[in-house]
Amino acid sequence: MIDLTLCLDPGADRPLYQQLYDSLAAQIKSGRLKRGDRLPGKRSLASQLAVAVNTVDTAYQMLVAEGYLEARAKSGFFVLEYTDVLPQTAAPRQEPPPPPAPAPKFDLSTGAVDTALFPFRTWGRIQKELLYNGSGLLSHGHRQGDPELRRELENYLRSYRGVVCSPEQVVVGAGVEYLLGLVATLLHGSVAAVENPGYDRPRTILENNGIACRYVGIDNGGLDPAALESSGANLCYVTPSHHFPTGVTMPAGRRAQLLRWAAAQPGRYILEDDYDAEFRFDMRPIPSLQGMAGPDGPVVYLCTFSKSLAPSIRIACMVLPWPLLERYRRAFGSYASTVSRFEQQTLRLFLEEGYFPRHLARMRSAYKARMERLTAALEERFGRENIRLTGRHTGLHLLLTLPDGPGEERMTAAALREGVRLRGLSGYYMADREQCPENTVVLGYASLRDEEIPELVQALVRAWRK
């Protein structure tokens, strides 16, 4: 009979069986209890410790289940072999908190939205209804996204974006990044042309998933087909509706050239990110490249609801041409959808009941008015001749150029000193920075409040006055 040093604290938070388990496990690990040692019977130990037999039993069962002990019929509990030679591990290391960023009064970085425009009442009402009779929404949905939602998306994309597809071709996912990652995985080993200047994240995602990227310059018609041809790429990531950050819209002739490039060789695909198409102020948004190419065409269409609804609601979708769809199903057929069905169905009803177009119209006019107020104030304070504003007809940002400014870097630094955070255009050039227009900064005005505009412009005047 071995001797056990056990002390349990009935006052402690940890239940007694846990304390007993811990101290026995510790003694086995430390070697104080050795292989073959026989533990006291449950009853005797229980009375010795003045605890319930159950307490000892639970602890013993845990030790058995974890392989510390072995229960031999009619003879009791015996210690098993245990040689733990694990490397000693440090205590959880706390990361140093990130240095407190200087919080500027105005943040004109892009990607923000005006959350005040979110359709709280309707969205909340729909969610509540779904929750009250939503037990059907608890089980797994379709792996590509709920069919009812995909029907509504097809309908919306057809009517408003000229997308031509069957709901079967629509894949719903938690963000364009996620969906682009899946496509990249399917096309692993490809070479992709990406826009320069441009939005850098798609490149990161493509490269993370085994796609080599080549930068292709853009001109006032968007991505340059000649440069694309000579890039040796078989994929082309492009934002034809609204190039980021220049705001260029790709003309139809150029679109046709792009599609001819893709059709010229098997295995060529255009990845059309329909970025910001919803926010076109001067006219109806231009139909998608995908629509020109058709449901079998070599175009993967991607769009997100992060900007049209809210960045925190992670719903995006893509439309795959049939051949890719078949490959998608072979590779990812067993993946569950990444979007909660409650939010899928909320969006579905929001579309089905016709709220979405109205919501978009409301956002568009609010943003347009804001853009016009901002540009008017800028032109008035700086004088039309001293300032150039471009890319104002679409998206939620515009480009500001001071023809005889002190240089982009000085402009952004001076603005920050006056409490305005904005980014220089050259920040979006991943290559050929020398081709970046001088003295140009990007103004994202989405989250700007109208009443702030005069003060903002005042600050910029202070920052940039000679």
Next chain:
Amino acid sequence: MIDLTLCLDPGADRPLYQQLYDSLAAQIKSGRLKRGDRLPGKRSLASQLAVAVNTVDTAYQMLVAEGYLEARAKSGFFVLEYTDVLPQTAAPRQEPPPPPAPAPKFDLSTGAVDTALFPFRTWGRIQKELLYNGSGLLSHGHRQGDPELRRELENYLRSYRGVVCSPEQVVVGAGVEYLLGLVATLLHGSVAAVENPGYDRPRTILENNGIACRYVGIDNGGLDPAALESSGANLCYVTPSHHFPTGVTMPAGRRAQLLRWAAAQPGRYILEDDYDAEFRFDMRPIPSLQGMAGPDGPVVYLCTFSKSLAPSIRIACMVLPWPLLERYRRAFGSYASTVSRFEQQTLRLFLEEGYFPRHLARMRSAYKARMERLTAALEERFGRENIRLTGRHTGLHLLLTLPDGPGEERMTAAALREGVRLRGLSGYYMADREQCPENTVVLGYASLRDEEIPELVQALVRAWRK
């Protein structure tokens, strides 16, 4: 002045400007309108067509924006070069609808849960509160998941799963599949050992992301370390708490061996999927491997809330050791979280307010009672000596063996004829099928209703009686 054949239908759904745009674009594409052709002035065309000038203007502006037309100051609108030699694309092909699957009366496939156990009232109450004062939840959250949620997860995982980490190490994502995919991307080019028999999806995900997989057999202690050593793998995907589908729990000695294997060479990692640990009926769930290894140890811990809450709520998390976390941030630092912040915050409050452990306890006892009813009914109707039931102490399924049954295939076929869908154990062997125990099927009872049990068992008796 060219002649235009235009006919607009005011009764049509499509707005007039759209009809005008379409027919002009069509005539430019067809070549009927040629480069340099001058279009009629807006006013004259408007009166000619008896539409508003705005209608014509909008159509012209769209054609200009898309590069079909050019607007020359003071002289009007001219057709631009357009040579569209796109391959003709077929109309959207509708996929044949999947053949209607025979709907069996009882579906004993695993992975289902009893949605009646979902904590509707509390979950709904929290969501409503968040929606009413949730405008703060509309903007982007932390890319790894909201810090408040990660704090709660760390707290829960420490108290209930023995996980040792800092909230900094926790990554929230829309499903274990998504998170495992990210880890695989980080470890691209590795070789992973996966359990055989086992759950096949992890292999798919690993292989999709550039990880070669080797099957390693399991014995009554789980994954075999000797076989692991000789597999040449540097990764090991394992379910130590509850091996699927056998239900084996890995003993502590075996766990230590696994950790020694990982510690023996740099670049070795254990991917611990803490599958079904919540559903342990005989005792407190066994602490995680990650906890044994510590926060710097070579273990990636993964767990999902799909089973403990609902499959349609896509929230899972992983705990990365520091070195991997740094690589994760380099590679994915710019990715937005894939989980809606409303659901992140709902789970956070559900944890913070202490509902989750109570909810788990409620589920556990409900499932345990169901398992006991089912096993009792089976043993009674078949007779203890004619049936073997294993893996009953954890998870939401068990293994049923008919020692002198007609063979697995016949058993499942006969069961289906009696309206019971279940899967044979061999279906989970990806290799070495000859080692699969005979006459064994997998019974998932999670979504079974208690009152159905007698009828189910009756059906199985009919199916398998000699």
